[in-house]
Amino acid sequence: MLFLVVFSAESSPERQTCSQQNKKILRQTWNxxxxxxxxxxxxxxxxxxxxxxxxxxxxRPMDLLTLKRRVAKGLVDTLEGFQGEVMLMFQxxxxxxxxxxxVYRRAVSMQGDIVEHLQVCQGYHKASF
Incomplete structure (x- = not known):
């Protein structure tokens, strides 16, 4: 399970930096x-x-372009939420x-590869906090 640092709802510089960092990680993961x-x-x-x-x-349809847009808009802002959307796409x-x-066989294959990558990302992300 992924735990992210949560700041208050106020728009503090720390919150903006964390949000920007999360977006960057999610964009890289999307790529x-x-x-x-x-x-x-x-x-x-x-x-x-x-x-x-x-x-x-x-x-509840999901695809990679829609996910990319949701990340850009801040609707998906955690690795855990991102992973949920990716798993929804495969499901x-x-x-x-x-x-x-x-399509089914390739979804299963790709899901296995992506889950492995996301687990590595989660481990790295946990270690950085």
Missing amino acids: VIASHKYAYMFLKPVNEKFAPEYYRVVK NAMMYNESDSE
């Missing part, structure tokens, strides 16, 4: 994920033209697609 060999499948929102009924089945892919499909 690593987006460079994965299967990331192209998850870069943009699902096009229902190619995935009929997707938005009826998946109630959606596995929920919608058949287990013998290419």
